[in-house]
Amino acid sequence: MIRLRNVHKSFGSQKVLDDLSLEIPEGKITAIIGPSGEGKSVLLKHLIGLLQPDSGQVDVDGESIVGLRRSHLNRIREKFGMLFQNVALFDSMTCFENVAFPLQEKTDLPKDEIRRRVLSALEDVGLRNIENKFPDELSGGMKKRVGLARAVVLNPKIILFDEPTTGLDPIIKRAIHQLIKDTHEKFGFTAVIVSHEIPDIFDVAQNVAMLYRGKILQHGSPSDIKNSTHPAVRQFISGSLDGPIHMI
C-alpha cells in the first residue's frame, strides 16, 4: 500500500499540494483525476521519490521514502515501474534495447533469456517486428506500448502511469486502457493512473481520487465519483464550464 500523509509541496510561491492525504490500496487500479495543471504528475512523482515533499510523509509498504539516501531509495524504487507522459524512451536505443535495458542492468539473465522476455513483453502489448526500430520511427500509440512493455518487463509490484493516453486517437486510447486492464489482470500489480479521460477511466479503475487545489476532493469507487454531489467533482465529470472550477 502507498500512503500519503499531510503532504505539502510548493514551487516558489505556487502551492501545488496542500496538506494532501491519500491511501492507494494494494493490487488495485487507482485513477487520479482532476483539471490540467493541478499537480497530478507532481503527486505521481512523489510516490516514487522523483520529487520530495516540503513536509508530510510518503509511505510505500509501510516504509517512509522521504529524505532517504539514494541507495535506500533505489531499493524501494525496484518495486516500481513507470510509464511517463512523454513515454521517455531512450532515443539513442532501439525498441528492443529500450525494453531489454532494465533486464540487462537489474538481472543476471543470459542473453537468450533476455531476448525471449523482451519479445514476449512486446508481443503482450501487441507489437511485432519493431524491435530494431528507433522510438522516432514509431507512432505515438506504438511508443506508449513500448513504454508499457518496458514498465512491466521486470514484473514490478507497482506501476505508475502518467497520462498514458494523452494525444492518442479514441481507438488507440481504448486499446491502451484495455492493455492496462489486461496486464493488470495478468500480473496483479498496484496501478496508479493519472488521467483526465472521462468517462473511459471509470471502466479501467477500481478506485478514483479527484485532485483539486492541492487536495483530494473525493476518493472512492468509480460509481461513488460518478454519483458525487460535490459541485467541483460534478462539474469536472460533466465537463461543464459553469461551476466552481474556472479554467479560463
Add this chain to the structure above:
Amino acid sequence: MVQALGRVTIGTVRDLGKTGWFLLYSFYMIVRRPGSPVQILKQMRFIGTKSLFVIVLTAAFTGMVLGLQGYYTLAKFGSEGMLGTAVALSLIRELGPVLAALMVTGRAGSAITAEIGIMRISEQIDALETMALDPFKYLVTPKFIAAMISLPLLCAIFDVVGIYGGWLVGVKLLGVNPGAYFYEMEKSVVWRDVYSGVVKSFSFGVIIAWIGCYKGYYAGHGAEGVSRATTESVVLTSVLILVWDYFLTSVLL
C-alpha cells in the same frame, strides 16, 4: 535592495555548492561505478577521435603562425636557429593544451550539454531514476573518463602537428637550418615541460566534462532551457580553462 542582494548571494552560494558537489560525486562514481568499457570507448570516439580533424587543422596553422612570428622576432637578434625551441616550448607548455581544450569545448563540450539536457527535458533521466539506476553511471562518468584520457592525447597530437607547422614555415619557406630547428628544440625541451602540458590537458578534460555534464543535467525547461544551458556551458568552460591555466602555470613553472 538588501533582500535582493541576500537572495542573489544565497542563490550563488547554493549554485556553487551544487556545482562542487556534482564534481565530487562524479569522482566518487568514477571510483565506485565507472560505467561499461563500451560506453567509455564510445565517448572516447566522440570526444577524441571525432575532434581529430579540427585539432590537426588548428595545430597546423598555430604552428605556422608561430614559425612566422618567431622567425621575424628572432631574426632581429640573429637567433633564427632558436626558432624550433620557441615554437616547441610555446606549444608544449601553453598553446597545445589550451587551444586543444578550447577546440574540444566548442565541438564536444556543447554536444555533451545538449545531449544530457535533451534527456533531462524529455524525462529520460527520470526514467533511469525510476528504474533504480544512477544516471551518473550512464551519462556522466563515461564522459569524464573519456575526456580525461582523450585530452592529453589530443594535446600531444596538437603539439607534434604544430611543431611540424612551424618547421614548414621556418625551415621550408624561410630557410632556417633544419638541423638547428630540431637540435635546439631537443636541447631545450625538458621532461618537466611535457609533464606540465599533460597535467594541464588532463585537468582541462575534467573541466570540459564537469561543466558540460553539469549544465546539461540541470538544464531548464524546453528547447530554450537546453539552448541556454549549451551557451552557458561553452562560455563557462572556456573561461574556466583560461583562469585555471593561469593558476596551474604559476604552480608548475
